Amino acid sequence: MLKANDAMLSARNATFILNGRKILDKVNLDVRKGEIVTVIGPNGAGKSTLIHVMLGLLPLTSGQIIRRESLRIGFVPQSFSSTFTVPMNVKRLLSLTLKPSDREIETTLEETGIAHLKEQSVASLSGGELQRALLAKALLRKPDLLVLDEPVQSVDFIGEVKLYELISNIRKSHGCGILMVSHDLHMVMAESDHVVCLNGHVCCEGGPENVQLDPEFAKLFGPSAIKMIAAYAHHHDHDHEPHESPDHHHKH
Amino acid sequence: MTALFDPVWQRAILSGLAVALVAGPIGCFIVWRRMAYFGETLAHAGLLGVGIGMMLSVDIMFGALITSVMLVAILLFLRSRKQLALDTLLGMLSHTALALGMISVGAAAMDDGHGHAGEETGDHAAGHSAVEAQGNGHVDVLFGDIMQVTATNVVAIWFAAIFVTAVIIWLWRELVAVSVHEDLARAEGVNARWVEAAFMVIAAVAMTMAMKIMGLLLITALMVIPAAAARRVAWSPESMALWAALFAAIAVMAGLGISNYSGVLAGPAIVLAASTIFVLTSIAPKGS
Known part of the structure; x- marks a missing residue:
């Protein structure tokens, strides 16, 4: 295999x-500690199926899933x-x-930013709030690995940005690995350590910068997708990640 | 009020309350998991069991229990192969069971040589044996007939109610977790296959229990309607199950009362009482 074991x-x-x-066709994938791995691909590419086989919810036809012993996984399924x-x-959802x-519940809800919704009926939550509740539910398991299936699917754009920020913060504060499936390209690219383009088989993979240059990537998502990502990366460079230290951010 | 001293009505009330006790919580799971069609399928399998029971001269409730549990086994097997969607499997099994049921009940009735359907008067009352009941069973099992509830049935129904309730309490956390999100529950270590199989079996038992009072055509209604009404006033899974059981019990008592007073069949009267409760909870100010 390409990667260390x-x-x-x-x-x-x-x-x-x-x-x-x-x-799924001979898919190889590794998630390591503290790493964000994002699986992207068009609808019907097998992204959700891949998540399900990795979690052991579906039996493989062939090949294998190797799970480190006593690995604790927190799973956030697609929105209901x-x-x-x-x-x-x-x-109650968290329990x-x-x-x-009670204390653990409160701390975790605070972390995901919905402490005020503790007593709220789950049916009345917005898409973003429900995702945060499910994320809190997953975090309560003290996971080594968070598995997120289309976490921003039913969230509006602003909510999406914030939710990705939250996921990125969770990775930093908990040190857990994150395996995430997504079909929106621009956000994913920025935060991931490793991107896997799936279309039944793995079309291409690598760091976010490399993947978008791959001709397979262009084939899968079309030239307009590349423009979109390029635009985002540019934007990203200027506004959020100063090249020097964060302290100099506002002195530009 | 005199009905309370009539053994027929005493048996109807006793078995009806046992049915309500389990129909409420089972109905909640059916509502949560969007499985109303599963209830219908069980009822159709029950009809097949009645037919076979009549042909083999065993108790029709026992026959219905066996065939509906067999249906659950077939359903779980087909489902595990994941080639067809659940509602397709149910649609197929449901109508196959219905067709077989109609043929077997018809054949059994002809064997008996007396296909008298309309003979349902008061002199059917006390001491009415299961064997006698089998003659016009093909109509009665569809629409229900409280006259056919024997003392033995009442005891069996209560034992079944205690069994079903015990299983529900035992598996409660897992059942709720699977109802919220099956894949999530499985990822968190719940053995969803086992929980689902257990649920389907107790649903089959509950269906059989309700058969004589409600009639096969209306059994699902007594499970689904009180649960739907309870959804309006419940704030937790537990409260919904208890409200559903209470609503089902009220519907049973009211329906039996109406039936006793006006002579309409008990099953439809119970269902209409349940529907009335649903309407009342719908117009009442919403709880949570």
């Missing part, structure tokens, strides 16, 4: 065939497709399979 969770030649259709049918408040103390 210090991965927490790996896919090796992961192949998944459903009704004769090859959804329609209304939340079970009546419960946020606090479904764990028994966290």
